[in-house]
Amino acid sequence: MAKDQKKMVDAITSMDEDFAKWYTDVCKKAELVSYTSVKGCMVIRPYGYAIWENIQRILDGMFKETGHENVNMPMFIPESLLQKEADHVEGFAPECAWVTYGGSEKLEERLCVRPTSETLFCEHFKDIVHSHRDLPKLYNQWVSVVRWEKTTRPFLRSREFLWQEGHTLHATAEEAIEETEKMLNVYTKFCQEYLAMPVVQGMKTESDKFAGAERTYCIEALMHDGKALQAGTSHYFGDGFAKAFDIQYSNKENKLTYPHQTSWGMTTRLIGAIIMTHGDDNGLVLPPAVAPVQVMVIPIAQHKEGVLDKAYALTDELKKICRAKIDDSSNSPGWKFAEYEMKGVPVRVELGPKDIENNQCVVVTRHNREKTIVPLDKLSEVIPQKLQEVRDGLYAKALENRENRTYKCTTMDEITKALEENGDGFVKAMWCGEEECEDKVKEATGVGSRCIPFDEEQISDVCVCCGKPAKKMLYWGKAY
């Protein structure tokens, strides 16, 4: 390792030493975020925001392909509107930011800055939905929301975060459930294919459901440190909100009927998930699909005649097939290697005088630092393969981590022992269906229920906690 490269790497804490510190170091050193004077509100810097733009572009395309349209709701919810659905207000009021003044005038009714927009969509649906011909409504919006959290961490838990929230209204329960599941599958595909992040699909238990939902589906991912992260949720509301907001449509028999509703969301938290799934002690490792720069060209001995010209030409060629960039700054190659490893650029291409002589370049993949010598006339063919290799390599590694850290347990002692011996991870264990047992397991072992997976297994016949007959298998884990 070159000296200046080492210096840069030394600047971040090792993951094994202190994972939380490693995480914030990466957030700062890779220039993803910057703090502000308001706790829990962050600046998303250009490199971080470019990742989000890629996430947006891909997801937005998937939403539009599945028939959804984007809209934009106001950011303010009058208190009386928020209160219309009892469970919903109970869940969200404690973490609302409240606007009480407009200019120097006290408002007659205080307004909450949206923590989520079900109530606003309901108010709008009541306005525009009257007949079965008006259904379904398949809406989404890209906005920021505010939740006044006590403890905050960049991307993972911030008081303001960016997200998309889908809100749909359907004639029947079946259609709405189908939509809820369809969007969970869209999220799953997005995480696995584009973010190279394996996820477990499942349903939240009663105690963990979204405030006001009948069912909350989720996808759960396991981070490098063995903690679980909820990567996306999709909620089925039944007709509860429709009743609370008096949304009715006349069906084909001309009878007034309550429609059925869903909502689903993914947030900038995904960037935190990417960091903690793929990152290493050299910094960020980005899945190619969302990397702002997929290939960084680094000229070697660039002062020598012809090197820069050739490197520019090569970069221009690469730009036709991927997001490529050249670093022609006066920094040393070693410094540049460390810089773009820190920033997680999936592939780097080195090109020096000897390479040019031999009509070749050196291609290095970030995730495994493998070097390949590639003839220049094959580069356009090799780069897409390499990008795919990075995605596949990241996925395989993350899956292996998850499998190594998933423990089947039949008793509380087994849970404690598994976690102690192998470190944090997913626990698979049976459950009787009682909230009391969820609480007890969490208290005794530290892992809370994450979801009832779609792929259930019969690990034993009795609840891991109380010994009564088991109804479900749960994934358990420690949360962020």
Next chain:
Amino acid sequence: MAKDQKKMVDAITSMDEDFAKWYTDVCKKAELVSYTSVKGCMVIRPYGYAIWENIQRILDGMFKETGHENVNMPMFIPESLLQKEADHVEGFAPECAWVTYGGSEKLEERLCVRPTSETLFCEHFKDIVHSHRDLPKLYNQWVSVVRWEKTTRPFLRSREFLWQEGHTLHATAEEAIEETEKMLNVYTKFCQEYLAMPVVQGMKTESDKFAGAERTYCIEALMHDGKALQAGTSHYFGDGFAKAFDIQYSNKENKLTYPHQTSWGMTTRLIGAIIMTHGDDNGLVLPPAVAPVQVMVIPIAQHKEGVLDKAYALTDELKKICRAKIDDSSNSPGWKFAEYEMKGVPVRVELGPKDIENNQCVVVTRHNREKTIVPLDKLSEVIPQKLQEVRDGLYAKALENRENRTYKCTTMDEITKALEENGDGFVKAMWCGEEECEDKVKEATGVGSRCIPFDEEQISDVCVCCGKPAKKMLYWGKAY
């Protein structure tokens, strides 16, 4: 005009009868917006939002081409931060929405929902700019902002609106001024080429400058009713904010220096400008570049064999070259014609059994309702020409309106007379440079100063108001 077509058109007020009512009718009937229970906060519906998405995509591309990067700042500004620059807080505090509670706890310091983000960018710049190597910073963000206005109208003046705000920091005044002017030119190009909206480039007078700016450049457009609309602004701040926020960098001589700053913005108000520049008594007329649907295919006698199949095939062909859609609903062709005229779709293609027999279709351009019979094998060639024709036709019409409604005046009486005889419009008149005269002209004639145009003319030697020597020519107009 078919009966059902007439019915739909009757639903909106004529522009000549009541322009303001015509405007809100179009906003609602074209399904651009919907009201909410919070005054001045609107739902931007799918069709309206799709126009905004097109505006965003084009402008964002232009910003990136000129070297800008997107970031995301928080939406909250602590009161003490807003107060750091005296003119700025004076301008914005009266219209801030204030957050005073987080959950059930009263905040120690109240937070304003950003009305604009200069102060947040300054706080961030102070964090990240230390050396001349850190400059320039060329940032932009796409967010919503809040200004607690008393009177509100959809798109034109709402309490929350969507916008982009560019914020840049430069080593020298010259560079910053160059940036300010460059972005004004980007805005001008966008309005004229993409929105087919002619604009006057100029500078705001002292009294009309942005709070905290040294100079405010603007582009002003004339609406169909003769009122002036500010379509975009670009501000040069000098080093005033840098001094207020103590942002310094060490220059090449290693001396601490204050950098120079700009900001520039365009908003959803542009959608209002599009409506009022191009719309007519049949509804919206959209410039093709931002139209969600550029070509609508309408099958005639679609129950007859082969019509729909042919129409689908033709739509698929069109989709390769533009944003095309088919309406295969059971509504009558007349209803569909009126519907997509209301929605301002630039081109419609009619295809019936006789057309199919003759291997042709009928192409109708929205802005002039001209019909052209086009052989089917020429359609892919003709459509791009037709879209260009619409853009050019809209531009010419808007320019003609502006020229017919621009009056050169040398006395106050001439202003009054010109407005009375020809209706509202732009007034070109000389000005001594005193704010008092701006106020007097407005009071006496109703037109306020809009800008000192880049293209000044010497209309007379004396101020239109006080008769003292003239320093500048101003454009004057009534504002929204």
